[in-house]
Each structure stands twice: as C-alpha cells, then as structure tokens.
Amino acid sequence: MELQAITGQLHVIDGVVQAGQTAPGILAQSAPQNAARERRKDFLFVHFSLTGSGEETAVYTQTLIHLLSSSFYSNSGSVTSALRKAIIATNDHLLRHNINSSDTHEGAISCAVMRNNELFTLQVGESITYLGHDFGIELLPPKPPSRIMPMGRSAGLDFRFFHHSLEEGNMLLFMDPRLTHLPVQSFKPVLVDSEVETGLDSLRHLVGDDSGRLLLVEFTANAPTDLPLATVADEAPPSPPPTSSEKLANDSRRAASKTAMGLSVFTGWLADFLASVRPPNDGEDAPVTDWAVPAAIAVIIPIIIAVIVMGVYVKQGQGQRFADIKVEIGQHIAYADSAGDDTDLAREHYAAALELAAEGETLRPEDTGLGRLRIQVLTELDSLDSVVRLTAQPFYEYEEGTGLTAVALRDGFEGGIYTIDAANDAAYYHHTDQTYLNAADPLKDTPDQILFAGQAIGSEIIVNLVDGLWDGDNYAMLDSTGLLLAQYPDEGNVTVAPLGLASDWQQPTDIDMFNGRLYILDTGAGEIWKYFADSNGGYVADSDERVITFDASSLDPDLTHMIDFDIYSEDGSLIAVYGDGRVRYYDTRSGRVSWDEADLLNNGLQSPLVAPIAGKMIGRGLNSSIFIADPGSGRIVQISRAGTVLAQYRAATSDGTELFNNLTDFAIAENPLRIFVTTPTTLYTAILE
Numbered sequence: 001m002e003l004q005a006i007t008g009q010l011h012v013i014d015g016v017v018q019a020g021q022t023a024p025g026i027l028a029q030s031a032p033q034n035a036a037r038e039r040r041k042d043f044l045f046v047h048f049s050l051t052g053s054g055e056e057t058a059v060y061t062q063t064l065i066h067l068l069s070s071s072f073y074s075n076s077g078s079v080t081s082a083l084r085k086a087i088i089a090t091n092d093h094l095l096r097h098n099i100n101s102s103d104t105h106e107g108a109i110s111c112a113v114m115r116n117n118e119l120f121t122l123q124v125g126e127s128i129t130y131l132g133h134d135f136g137i138e139l140l141p142p143k144p145p146s147r148i149m150p151m152g153r154s155a156g157l158d159f160r161f162f163h164h165s166l167e168e169g170n171m172l173l174f175m176d177p178r179l180t181h182l183p184v185q186s187f188k189p190v191l192v193d194s195e196v197e198t199g200l201d202s203l204r205h206l207v208g209d210d211s212g213r214l215l216l217v218e219f220t221a222n223a224p225t226d227l228p229l230a231t232v233a234d235e236a237p238p239s240p241p242p243t244s245s246e247k248l249a250n251d252s253r254r255a256a257s258k259t260a261m262g263l264s265v266f267t268g269w270l271a272d273f274l275a276s277v278r279p280p281n282d283g284e285d286a287p288v289t290d291w292a293v294p295a296a297i298a299v300i301i302p303i304i305i306a307v308i309v310m311g312v313y314v315k316q317g318q319g320q321r322f323a324d325i326k327v328e329i330g331q332h333i334a335y336a337d338s339a340g341d342d343t344d345l346a347r348e349h350y351a352a353a354l355e356l357a358a359e360g361e362t363l364r365p366e367d368t369g370l371g372r373l374r375i376q377v378l379t380e381l382d383s384l385d386s387v388v389r390l391t392a393q394p395f396y397e398y399e400e401g402t403g404l405t406a407v408a409l410r411d412g413f414e415g416g417i418y419t420i421d422a423a424n425d426a427a428y429y430h431h432t433d434q435t436y437l438n439a440a441d442p443l444k445d446t447p448d449q450i451l452f453a454g455q456a457i458g459s460e461i462i463v464n465l466v467d468g469l470w471d472g473d474n475y476a477m478l479d480s481t482g483l484l485l486a487q488y489p490d491e492g493n494v495t496v497a498p499l500g501l502a503s504d505w506q507q508p509t510d511i512d513m514f515n516g517r518l519y520i521l522d523t524g525a526g527e528i529w530k531y532f533a534d535s536n537g538g539y540v541a542d543s544d545e546r547v548i549t550f551d552a553s554s555l556d557p558d559l560t561h562m563i564d565f566d567i568y569s570e571d572g573s574l575i576a577v578y579g580d581g582r583v584r585y586y587d588t589r590s591g592r593v594s595w596d597e598a599d600l601l602n603n604g605l606q607s608p609l610v611a612p613i614a615g616k617m618i619g620r621g622l623n624s625s626i627f628i629a630d631p632g633s634g635r636i637v638q639i640s641r642a643g644t645v646l647a648q649y650r651a652a653t654s655d656g657t658e659l660f661n662n663l664t665d666f667a668i669a670e671n672p673l674r675i676f677v678t679t680p681t682t683l684y685t686a687i688l689e
Helices: 054-074 079-100 184-191 196-207 244-277 292-337 343-363 368-384 597-602
Strands: 004-013 026-029 043-050 107-115 118-124 128-133 136-140 160-165 171-175 212-220 387-397 404-409 417-421 426-430 448-451 465-470 475-479 483-487 494-498 508-514 517-522 527-533 562-567 574-578 583-587 592-596 614-618 625-630 635-639 645-652 665-669 674-678 682-687
Touching (some): 004 043, 043 171, 043 212, 054 107, 079 118, 107 128, 160 292, 196 212, 368 645, 465 508, 475 508, 562 614, 614 665
Parallel strands (some): 404 665
Antiparallel strands (some): 026 043, 562 574, 665 674
C-alpha cells in the first residue's frame, strides 16, 4: 500500500488567519526534475523559524528555505546524510550573515522526508514535532534536550534524528516553538483519528489569538482529489514495500490460508481413511471392526491441529518481532545521532542496530526496508571513522575447497597477479592487462597453475607452501620444508633453491626481502631468520648473523605472536602486525619502536584495530605509506611512515556483505588506488568510483 501525503498549513498572526499565501518558512515539496538520482523518491517537509519579527525575516527565511531544498535534492547518499548536508549549508549561510551584519538571527528547524512509507525526521535548535498514531501522540523529541544550539550561532550543530515506519492515518505536525506551551493532549483532535480538513479547524481553535505557522501532514492511501497533496514528482516512484503492520497482517493471512488448506487436505484424508478402516454396514453379519487405528487417530488429531494452530501463532510472532526490530533499529539510530561528541556512545548504538539488523535478516532476508536501515547505519559508522567506501567485485572465483592465503602483483607494465592456495599447496598466476583489473586475454580468464602439492622441481618436492612475494623479476615462494621457489613469468619456468639450516625452523609463516637478503618469520621459534644472497642466485645462512635483533631497551618484539611483517625497501624499517590489534613500527637500524597502536589512536585512528592479519609498505619516498588489513573491524587502514592515519577503507560485495571482514590477504596498486583482496575462495578487486 503506497501512502500519499496530504498537506495543510495554517498561518495566524495575532489571531487573524493569513489566507491566500504560503507561510514563510514552510515547505512541502516532492523531488524536482533535476534531483539527484537518490532523491527522486523523497518528499520533503520543512518548518523553519528565525528570531525577529515575521515581516522583517520573511524574505530571508524563504531564501534559506530555497537553499535548504536545493541542497537536499542535489545531494546523493542516504536521506539523513543529504538532510545533514542541506542543514549545514543553510546554517553556514545564516552564520556568515550574522558575522557580516548587525541584523542577526538565530534559527530552529524541523524537517522530515517521506520515502517508501518511511519517515526520516531531523531537528536542530528549539524545534518540536508531533506524530499522531491511532494510540496517541508521539512527541519529538520525547523530552527537552539538555543542550540546545540554535542555527546561526556556531558551525557545530546538535542534530536530533528520528525514524518511523508510516501507517495509514498517521498525522505529522510542525509548529512554531512559541506554541509549545499548549498541552500535548490538546492536539489529540488534530492528530488522532483525524484528517487534514478537520485537523486544521481544530488547530485554528487551539491557536486562538496567538500567532504561529503550522504545517499539518496526513499520510493516507486514499487521498481525496479536492485537497492539496504534496506535489507529485515528475518520475513517479515505484510502489513501496508494505509497512511493517501490513506485512504482519499479510503474513498472518498467508499462514492462516496455508494452514486452512493443509487442514482441509488432512480432513479429506481422514475421512477417506476412516471409510477404509470402517467398512459400510451392509447387514447384521458385517465383521467387527478393529478400533485400535481409529482410537489412535482420535489421539493424534488434536496434536496435529495444535501443531497447525501453533504454526499460525509462531508466524504471527515472527512478524511482530520483525516489526519491533525495525522500530528498535530506528531508536538506536536516533540515540546515536543525539550522542553529540560522545562517539563511543554513538558506536555502541550503531553496533546494537547492526545486531538487530542481523536478527531481522534471519527472519526476512530479502526485506528492502531493513536493508536500507542497515546501509544507513553502516554509512553513519563510516562517517564517524572517516571511512572511504570502495566498490568491490569478484575478479575470479576458485573451486570449492580452495583456501587462498596470499596475493601479490607483478611489478612493471605487464600486469599479472599471483595467488597461493595454502589449503591445497598450489600457486596460480593470472595474466592481466596493465591495470590488473582485466584479463589480458578476454577469451581466457582462468589462471595458470604454476605449482601444486607433490610436484617435483628438480630433485625437490613441493610439500607445504607458506607465503610468496614479487622479487624484482620473479615470484618467490617459500615451502616450509626449506625450499625457496621462484617463478619467472616471461620464461614460464620455476626454479628451486634449498635454504641452509632449515632444520632449525619450527613454524615459518611469512617471508620478506630487503637489500639482497631474505627474511623468514618463524613464530614457533620466535625468530626472524636472515639469509644472504650468494653468487649462484641462492641464499645462505651466516652462523654469526642468523636472526634480526631488536634493541634491548625497546618493546619486546614478541615474535611468537607476530602475525605479519614487512620491511621498507629504502631504509629497512619494519612494520610488525599482531593478531590482538598491536602494531609497531621499528627503525631497523636502531631496533627501536618509532610508534605503536597507541600513537595511532592519537593520530587519526577513530577506533582501535581488532584483529589485523597483514601489513604492507607501499611506494617510495614521500609517496610511501603503510596499509594494514583488519578483518576484525572490516577495514584497511592507510598510515604514513610517521604514524599518522591517512585514510580508512571499507568495501562491500554485491549482496551487501562487508568484504574486508573475510579477507585473508591483500595487495595494493596506486594511482589510482586499487586493492586486491583474497577471501578463502575468491579474488576480489576494490576500487574508488
């Protein structure tokens, strides 16, 4: 059922109704032709007040209203995001006016957007809104805010946000702050079981000899033709999904109809069965029927009927719970929005909203309204953390049973992507163009398998591939048995070099190279082994310099818990990543920590890392930076080598799943930024659009 908005306004000055003209500061508008694509379904309602006499501020009020409307309909993104931006732009205009003029004003605004039977309300300053239901009046906000910051006084604003699922007969009332002295219950004839025309008459009586500008909106599915509707957009929006109450009723009716059908089938079967077990009485000599089966049926029938009836109630209960979930999500969004500068409190409410959304998705996975609420929460969280959203799509999906653990890009201008499948001890090479985003040959998008478990390379056998990286002209891979393998893409061959003293290894997990040396992280032994290049193209161990040493006065490197490391190619500095959220940047020459995770929280990181798995140093010189992948918080964080957070990235798959929550490794290509991510079975690309 698609609701429509019938609007009516009342403009009274000292008890005299100002008929025939639109009250300044009041707006009811549908999307104009040039609206942004995301705004084409949005109906905007505004009540804006400025301090000062109405005659003096009328023109300027309309200027600000026009600015707000234009800004809202030109902004993309979520409804609340567009409303925020529009109000901020309006506030900036008013603030500049007050700074540059002796004729200063302060403002208060209540605005709402109707989209697909949902109502998004935003307030700033001393403003109040009433929402009428069939059970009574809801006051927005429920109680006066502890702090009220009017528009035009500061660049910082205190937003109050509310979300409702609209139902047939809901009434919305915006009015001047000067009328808030009227008792809430006096508006019951206006907002409960009322209509616009009768509601306006009641409002006229309530205002009496006072002054005020009031906007009354009725939400109905059957709008009469002789009343002013909110202007219909040029491109009519598609029919919205049913409201929560409608879905509950529909689900209940659907469950009841299925139950009735099942019961009728069962009853027919029962009649046939009884007829078969009780032959017709043709005479006195008819055999005596064994009543054991009918007696059993007599016991079973009530049980089956009880199960059927219980199914109806369970279905109804699920529908009611789903409706409650959407309301609770809206409440958490409102609480988070009113948290002000307390970002930790806002995050708690957003986290609670996401938990509720997950519960709701188990009840109705395809509900679009719930999906919009979830996206809104994620968008608000992104805003808190200054997160940049990337667009993700699969590059290649491997067979079931694959366990990708590593990805690397071939340097140079030829393109090419390497991956390691540790579950099957296999390595692959994807031929790509220079962007890495497309297969080099559109007719061949499958990768080449360059290694597999049990493969013989010379006299050596592949057993357990651990990690890999691009090493100048080849892709180097480590086998935990002590083999270093190199695949040369231009030649297509693979070479192998045994590493000395590999018997000392316990649990090698990661490799890196710097200045002609090979480094192997061994969490079992608690060491980073060091190997030096020899004249034959292999690597040898030096008994006097077997491992990386760290300054004794610095933090314990805790190598047994280090999950990944990377060495900067220009000076040998080292980034260490730990699975519990710790990050340390070492100056390798001194062995001391330059900064750690605590410094990041003071230098732009909005929330701590939770469970990072990989760190990469990308670029050279002034353009170099560090990227850390943290599936625990679903993001990749970009950090300068000085320890300042530069950016945070998130990406979602086409079904809305957060991609970085499931990543196992990543690789970076810059200018423009492209992130290549492996999950256990899929290689993804994530780019800015």
